[in-house]
Amino acid sequence: MSLSGWITIAAFFLCVIAMTRPLGGYLQRVLEGQAHFLGRIFGPLERGLYRVAGIRWEEEQSWMQYATGVVLFSAVSFVVVYALLRFQVLLPLNPAGLGPVAPDLAYNTSISFVTNTNWQSYGGETTMSHLSQMLALAVQNFASAAVGIAVAAAVIRGFARRGAATIGNVWTDLVRVTLYVLLPISVVVAVFFVWQGVPQTLHGSVEVTTLEGARQTIALGPVATQEAIKMLGTNGGGFFNTNSAHPFENPTALSNFVQVLCIFALGAALTNLFGRMVGREREGWAIFSAMALLFLIGVGVTYWAEAHANPAIAALGVDPTLGNMEGKETRFGIAASALFATVTTDASCGAVNAMHESFLPLGGMVPLVNMMLGEVIFGGVGSGLYGFLLFAVIAVFMAGLMVGRTPEYLGKKIEAREVKMTMLAVLCLPLAMLGFTAIGVVTGPGLSALSAGGPHGFTEALYAYSSAAANNGSAFGGLTANPFWNLTLGIGMVVGRFFVIIPVLAIAGAMAAKKVAPATSGTFPTDNGLFIALVGGVIVIVGGLTFLPALALGPIVEHLAMLRGTLF
Amino acid sequence: MTIVRTIRPALVVFLFLSVVTGIVYPLAMTGVAGYVLPRQAGGSLVMKGDRLVGSTLIGQDFADARYFHGRPSVTVGPDPADPSKTVAQPYNAAASMASNAGPTSRALVERVAAAVSRLKADNPEAVLAGLPVPMDLVTSSGSGLDPDISPQGALFQVARVARVRHLREETVRALVDRMVERPLMGWLGEPRVNVLELNLALDTLH
Numbered sequence: 097m098s099l100s101g102w103i104t105i106a107a108f109f110l111c112v113i114a115m116t117r118p119l120g121g122y123l124q125r126v127l128e129g130q131a132h133f134l135g136r137i138f139g140p141l142e143r144g145l146y147r148v149a150g151i152r153w154e155e156e157q158s159w160m161q162y163a164t165g166v167v168l169f170s171a172v173s174f175v176v177v178y179a180l181l182r183f184q185v186l187l188p189l190n191p192a193g194l195g196p197v198a199p200d201l202a203y204n205t206s207i208s209f210v211t212n213t214n215w216q217s218y219g220g221e222t223t224m225s226h227l228s229q230m231l232a233l234a235v236q237n238f239a240s241a242a243v244g245i246a247v248a249a250a251v252i253r254g255f256a257r258r259g260a261a262t263i264g265n266v267w268t269d270l271v272r273v274t275l276y277v278l279l280p281i282s283v284v285v286a287v288f289f290v291w292q293g294v295p296q297t298l299h300g301s302v303e304v305t306t307l308e309g310a311r312q313t314i315a316l317g318p319v320a321t322q323e324a325i326k327m328l329g330t331n332g333g334g335f336f337n338t339n340s341a342h343p344f345e346n347p348t349a350l351s352n353f354v355q356v357l358c359i360f361a362l363g364a365a366l367t368n369l370f371g372r373m374v375g376r377e378r379e380g381w382a383i384f385s386a387m388a389l390l391f392l393i394g395v396g397v398t399y400w401a402e403a404h405a406n407p408a409i410a411a412l413g414v415d416p417t418l419g420n421m422e423g424k425e426t427r428f429g430i431a432a433s434a435l436f437a438t439v440t441t442d443a444s445c446g447a448v449n450a451m452h453e454s455f456l457p458l459g460g461m462v463p464l465v466n467m468m469l470g471e472v473i474f475g476g477v478g479s480g481l482y483g484f485l486l487f488a489v490i491a492v493f494m495a496g497l498m499v500g501r502t503p504e505y506l507g508k509k510i511e512a513r514e515v516k517m518t519m520l521a522v523l524c525l526p527l528a529m530l531g532f533t534a535i536g537v538v539t540g541p542g543l544s545a546l547s548a549g550g551p552h553g554f555t556e557a558l559y560a561y562s563s564a565a566a567n568n569g570s571a572f573g574g575l576t577a578n579p580f581w582n583l584t585l586g587i588g589m590v591v592g593r594f595f596v597i598i599p600v601l602a603i604a605g606a607m608a609a610k611k612v613a614p615a616t617s618g619t620f621p622t623d624n625g626l627f628i629a630l631v632g633g634v635i636v637i638v639g640g641l642t643f644l645p646a647l648a649l650g651p652i653v654e655h656l657a658m659l660r661g662t663l664f
Numbered sequence: 665m666t667i668v669r670t671i672r673p674a675l676v677v678f679l680f681l682s683v684v685t686g687i688v689y690p691l692a693m694t695g696v697a698g699y700v701l702p703r704q705a706g707g708s709l710v711m712k713g714d715r716l717v718g719s720t721l722i723g724q725d726f727a728d729a730r731y732f733h734g735r736p737s738v739t740v741g742p743d744p745a746d747p748s749k750t751v752a753q754p755y756n757a758a759a760s761m762a763s764n765a766g767p768t769s770r771a772l773v774e775r776v777a778a779a780v781s782r783l784k785a786d787n788p789e790a791v792l793a794g795l796p797v798p799m800d801l802v803t804s805s806g807s808g809l810d811p812d813i814s815p816q817g818a819l820f821q822v823a824r825v826a827r828v829r830h831l832r833e834e835t836v837r838a839l840v841d842r843m844v845e846r847p848l849m850g851w852l853g854e855p856r857v858n859v860l861e862l863n864l865a866l867d868t869l870h
Contacts, residue, residue: 099851100847100850100851100852103851104851104852107851131860145676145680149672149673149675149676149677149680150672150673150676151673151677152672162671165670165673165674168670168671168674168675168676169678170730171674172671172674172675172678173678176678176682188823198767207781219759219760219761219866221758221759221760222759223759228705230686230687230690231682231686231687232686233688233792234685234686235681235682235685235686237680237685238681238685239681239685247834253733255795267673267677270677270681271677271680271681274681274684274685275684278685279684279685279689280688281805281853283689283693286697287697287700287701288694290697290701290704290705291699291701291706292704293708293721294704295704295705295706295707295708296693296694296697296698296705296719297694297697297698297706297707298694299706301674301758302706302707302716303716304709304716304717304718304719305715305716305717306717306718306720306724307724307726307731307860307864307867308724308725308726308727308731310724310725312718312722312723312755312756312757313756313757313758314718314719314757315758315759316706316707318690318693318694320693320697320705321690321693321694322690323691325685336760336807337761338760338761338762338806338807338808338809339762341760341762341805341807342760342807342809343721343722343723343810343811344707344722344808345720347708347721348853349847349848349852349853349854350675350848350852350853352853354854364772394789405799406767406772408767408768408773408798409773409802409803411774412773412776412777412780412797412802413796413797414776414795414796414797414798414799414802415797415798415799415816416781416814417799418798418799419799420798421769421799421800421803422763422765422776422803422804422812423762423764423765423766423803423804423806424773424803424805424806425762425806425807425810425812426735426800426805426807426812426813426814426853426854426856427812427853427856428853429853430853432853432854439863440766448806449806450806451762451763451764451806453764453765453766454762454763454765454766454767454772455762456767457767457768519684526786540732548765548766548769549769550685550768550769552766552767552768552769555766556766566815570763573762573764573768574765575674575768581687584774587692622713633791641870654766654767657768658767658768661771662768663768663769663773663838664766664768664769664770
């Protein structure tokens with residue numbers, strides 16, 4: 097570990113803090129339909145669209161109507177993406193002449209991008225035409241991110257309103273988030289990435305003759321535009337097979353720094369939006385603090401673990417000072433790789449700038465645990481906040497049980513229905529993660545896809561299903577997905593997306609209707625250190641109790657084996 | 665009727681967002697980037713004389729003792745004898761790839777051990793001078809296309825390159841020192857040397 101590494105991590109964290117308030121304020125103006133600069137320019141276009149689509153934009157919706165809209169929009173997305181991938185061979189912008197995507201792969205990829213997971217069972221440069229990258233996949237980078245933020249906004253309205261029957265209009269939320277938040281920031285970030293060296297061209301590839309006289313084919317494409325939204329929308333699906341480790345996706349230490357900032361930017365801003373909309377920014381900062389605490393622990397552990405050389409390699413007489421460099425890029429080194437791995441799994445991004453599979457066992461365990469906790473540490477755009485609010489409900493419920501009072505959050509009673517919905521969402525994730533892993537590691541088609549032996553092979557399977565159900569999309573990349581994996585991972589992604597979104601919208605609908613009881617001396621405050629510690633504890637304990645046995649079979653036993661010098 | 669009323673907004677909004685984010689955004693940005701930053705937008709390609717020799721961002725498979733070597737790459741390419749199979753093709757920039765070897769993988773440790781022996785055999789002067797084997801020169805990168813090596817990795821090869829090219833060691837070492845890219849502001853990023861740029865500069869030395 098080095099001083100410059102710690103400075104990088106500290107500078108990153110300070111930038112996140114600095115961006116949270118301004119971005120939160122802007123999100124509020126956009127989502128509450130207040131006047132803002134871009135609205136004046138694109139307002140007529142927006143209203144024209146509503147007329148064509150038959151949307152009564154001044155009308156709000158109940159939680160059921162809102163949820164129906166989300167599901168319908170996602171279903172339309174799925175069908176179109178699937179069709180585009182299957183027929184890419186007949187469509188334009190296919191300079192490499194790539195064939196149709198296989199049915200199981202097209203199914204897996206469509207679900208993956210529609211659910212904001214961006215798990216990739218393929219290498220981009222050898223599978224997807226430019227049209228598929230732009231019109232099928234990049235569109236979903238925007239759309240799935242907009243869905244996440246829209247749902248978060250609806251949930252916040254539910255907590256903020258009193259005696260209300262509606263939680264917003266799903267169509268105006270989707271359109272405004274895309275037009276006024278995701279698109280303009282992506283434009284700026286894409287230009288920055290091109291400046292740093294990310295290609296943006298419609299050429300498929302270029303042939304060069306290397307210095308030693310060999311031929312080298314260099315794959316190119318419209319990378320920068322996809323890269324920007326890939327990070328900002330916490331999608332994570334790369335243009336190239338090796339994602340942000342590829343020098344064309346992430347050419348410099350500075351581009352890398354901006355990429356990790358983009359991952360956290362909107363997730364952090366949504367905590368501030370929450371505070372603003374419930375009327376007390378402190379409530380937002382309390383959520384921010386609980387998230388920040390878990391982030392700092394995670395990044396510290398990963399950095400510490402990866403700064404060590406693999407003992408089996410150090411034993412060969414290799415200088416250990418650079419740390420565990422297998423699967424890492426020279427320009428990033430250990431600190432920036434550890435930071436990226438932690439951030440991408442705190443959020444539901446899943447982009448990687450180093451191969452998580454080649455991390456040392458404890459270094460690779462942090463990303464795994466982050467996903468198992470439900471990615472509530474700033475989290476995916478939108479999904480991080482609404483996932484966190486589920487844990488907040490459990491925390492106040494537990495606090496209520498301890499003192500024998502009806503639990504309240506923000507002055508509203510948390511009753512049986514809310515707790516049931518919360519438990520439904522909180523239990524579906526581990527069921528998909530652990531249930532599918534159990535099937536995957538005892539069946540032939542499941543086992544045949546694993547590349548590693550011993551406990552590392554088990555971790556490969558556990559990581560894959562955790563990544564799918566948490567809608568992350570990063571992988572222990574040694575796994576070669578076959579139809580069995582494509583099918584089961586697809587189911588995991590749907591469960592992880594919609595079995596959280598629908599219950600959480602139901603909670604929002606119920607909360608919106610409730611009245612607020614005035615605070616008394618018996619009220620449990622949710623904006624102080626006690627609440628931060630309690631909710632942080634709930635997240636870790638719920639995750640810990642559920643997943644510790646599985647972790648013991650994977651990374652923990654592998655760590656012990658590594659220390660003993662056992663190889664598989 | 666109700667079905668149409670519910671699905672029409674979904675279809676129209678989807679179509680609108682597809683056009684804006686899937687067509688207008690990437691194509692407009694391609695135009696802007698190609699006009700304002702043509703070199704980067706086109707892949708940071710580099711010429712030697714009138715010959716296109718590569719991209720500064722993409723590593724190359726250097727094997728000749730006259731050149732500095734990059735990191736081991738595990739990328740593969742189609743087998744010329746049987747296109748349905750693949751063979752090792754280091755620095756295949758049409759199909760990036762990592763080893764994805766876990767830390768307790770026997771294959772990984774055997775591969776690194778072989779790389780250590782080869783590196784030592786290629787650089788007897790460095791071994792004799794007691795330089796430690798740099799980690800980056802025996803481990804494969806995340807992309808298989810890493811354009812950089814660590815300064816230690818370059819210094820390890822200085823004596824060999826100087827010997828083969830009949831240059832003074834100090835001359836080559838001074839070139840390496842000049843080519844080291846330092847962290848931005850002193851902390852952001854790792855010190856590194858771009859292997860292609862170093863070798864291009866090397867070819868201009870006499």
